[in-house]
Amino acid sequence: MSDNPVALIVLAAGQGSRMQSDLPKVLHRLGGVPLVGHALAAGRAVEPERIVVVAGHGADAVKKAVGKLDPEAAIALQEEQLGTGHAVQQALPLLDGFEGRVIVLYGDTPFIGEDTLLELAAHSADVVVLGFEAADPGRYGRLVTGPEGLERIVEFKDADEATRAIRLVNSGVLAADAALLRALLPKVGNANAAGEYYLTDIPALARAEGRSVQVVTCHEAETLGINTREELAAAEAAFQSRARARALEDGVTLTDPSTVWFALDTYIGRDAIIGQNVVFGPDVTVESGAEILPFCHLEGCHVSSGATVGPFARLRPGAELGGDVHVGNFVEIKNSVLDEGVKVGHLTYLGDAHIGEATNIGAGTVTCNYDGVGKHRTEIGANAFIGSDTMLVAPVRVGARAMTGSGSVITEDVPDDALAIGRARQVTKPGLATRLMQALRQKKGQ
Structure with a gap:
């Protein structure tokens, strides 16, 4: 990467009327995060000194x-959407004092590659336009090049037949020297139909002005913009296909790849095993050698090496599973730490809890962590045994080996080493069940 400092401007002001949505277009989710998050994530490759996002609709x-x-x-803030040049002008005051290269990205274009951005950042030309060879150039603006680089951008409506035959088209992404942008943007006019x-x-x-202007090219797939729900669905399919391929290449076993859904920041270590119909929300790390069985949903959690989860388990934000932890079917864990070797077999909810190592949690256990106003903690020591159908009313502590x-x-x-029993004493009434049923049937007329 070049030593030249880099700043990013991400344009995210449009309404996206073709999405038929009250939600700003850049906030529609792809890979579990808003579209604008993909542009921001890709931009981190150039280690930007500053980032400015231009907001407008739904600011x-x-x-x-x-x-x-x-x-x-x-x-x-771009209060009136008066074009891309106007949007960048709104961003420049937030780059006061910055001297270096500015890269302009789009919040609805999620697939720009890191290598492409690094090339834009390191290029020596004063202005660099990102183009691509389009399979169907359609109504894209054409990039007319010559011996000295990019000569001009010609919009489709203004192009003659020879120019329309050019397949090299404009993506809209641009990189330029910050000082040059400040000097040229006031000269941009609005003498056009819009x-x-x-x-x-x-x-x-x-x-x-005699400045050098060049073109960097990328694959057409990197420039895919999202304007409709159909395009969003196609982009999700493309994202998931790439994420699955990357996981397989990295040494992850996917039992049925087409049924596993990833988020943008999902991390899975090599030799992990992921069963069918597993969904990863944002911010999930699964370490090497862990196994996620079928029909699990994970979000905002960390699963350590040797742990097994599922089937039919849900890990919510703040769930931290230590090594060799077992979480079974129909278990939900939220904002809780399970130390090494903990076993939670089935039908259990653990929220706002810390479970010590090698503790066994019986079926049907619930940490009653919410009193209607605030959340409260449950602490369980190491090597404890929690009997089935235990209700732990927080705040409460169960000691080690208890x-x-x-x-x-x-x-x-x-206390440590103690046995706690909190239930009513059983009372048995011989023959009462039969007499009660007879009375009920007589009352009903059977």
């Missing part, structure tokens, strides 16, 4: 989402 929602995706990104200021005017203005009797409601701390 508050975009600002909130970007804040979660990249807290260091600044937000520029009355908008277009970033595509920059190369011609730069050429007129036990709870099946069917207990535990409302007080249990």
Whole structure:
């Protein structure tokens, strides 16, 4: 990568009316995260000194989402959507003092490759336009090149037949020297049918001042923009196909690859085994040698080496599974740490808890962590045994090597090595069941 500092401007102001949605287009999800998150993630490859996201339609929602995706990104507001050139102008004040290369990306174009961005960042030309050889050039703007590089960008409606035959087309992505952008953007006019200021005017203005203008090319798939629900679905299919192929190449076993769904930041170590119909939400790490059995949903969690999860388990944000932990069917874990060797076989909810190593959690155990106002912690020591159908009413602590009797409601701390039983004494009434059923049937007239 070049030593020249880099800044990113991500255009995310459009409404996306063709999506038929009240949600800003860049907030529709792909691979478990908003579209704009893909542009931000790709942009990290160039180690940008500054990032500016230009918001417009639904700016508050975009600002909130970007804040979660990249807290260091600044937000520029484009109150009126007057074109791409106008959008970049709104971003420039937030780059005051920055001297280096600016790369302009689009929040609805999720597949720009890291290698492509690195090439844009390192290029020596004053202005670099990203183009691609289109299978069907259609109504794309054509890139007319010559011995000295890019001569001009010609919009389809303005092109003659010879120019329309050119297959090298404009992606819209552009990289330029920051000082040059500041100088040229005020010269961009809006004498066009839409009355908008277009970033595509920059190369011609730069050429007129004797600056070097070049083209970098990428594969057409990198430039796929999302404008409709159908295109979003196609992009999701493409993303999942790539994610599955990458996992297989990295040494992950996918029992039935087409049924496994990944998020943008899913990390799975080699020799992990992933069963069919497993869904990964954002922020999941599965270490080498772990196994996720079929029909599990994981989000915001960490699964250590040797652990097994499922089938039919759900790991929610904050779930941390230590080595050789076993989480069985119909178990839900949220904001809880399970130390090495813990076993949670089935039909259990653990929330806001810490479970010590080698502890066994019986079927039907529930940490009652929410009182209607606040969440409370449950602490269980190492080598404890929690009997089936135990209700642990937080805040509560069960000590190391302690036990709870099946069917207990535990409302007080249990010391180390103690047995706690919190249930009503059983009373047996001989013959009462038969007499009761007879009385009920007589009342009903049977």
